[in-house]
Amino acid sequence: MFKKIQTSVGEVLDFPPDVVGEGPKITIIGRKQIVVENYNSILNFSEEEIRLExxxxxxxxxxxxxxxxxxxxxELQIEGELTSFSFGGGEMK
Structure with a gap:
């Protein structure tokens, strides 16, 4: 029930989806720093790849x-040299 109210209020007040939704918000600063908000869990991490659910x-x-x-x-913060990221397999650079 709260989710319905939350969505309705967000629609009425015209909030962006990242404010009222549960989807991820990704901020990339250059190629050295990434901040991810609204993640569920860390599925895998190494110096070459980090996978989040x-x-x-x-x-x-x-x-x-x-x-x-x-x-x-x-929220989590990743540092290192970012070369690419993808959503469920479709690569974006």
Whole structure:
């Protein structure tokens, strides 16, 4: 029930989806820093790849020297040299 109210209020007040939704918000600063909000879990991580589960599917970050610098319940920060990322297999650069 709360989800219905939350969506309705968001639609009425014209909030962007990342404010009222459960989908991920990804902020990439250059090629060295990534902040991901609203992730569900960390499925895999190494220096070459970090895979996250979100409400909208898996997200893959690929690069060199990737590190999880900050891990909070709903937000994490990745640092390293980002070379690409993809959503559930469809690569975006």
């Amino acid at each position: 979100t409400a909208e599917g898996d997200i893959y970050f690929r690069g060199k020297g990737l590190m999880l610098k900050v891990i909070l319940a709903t």
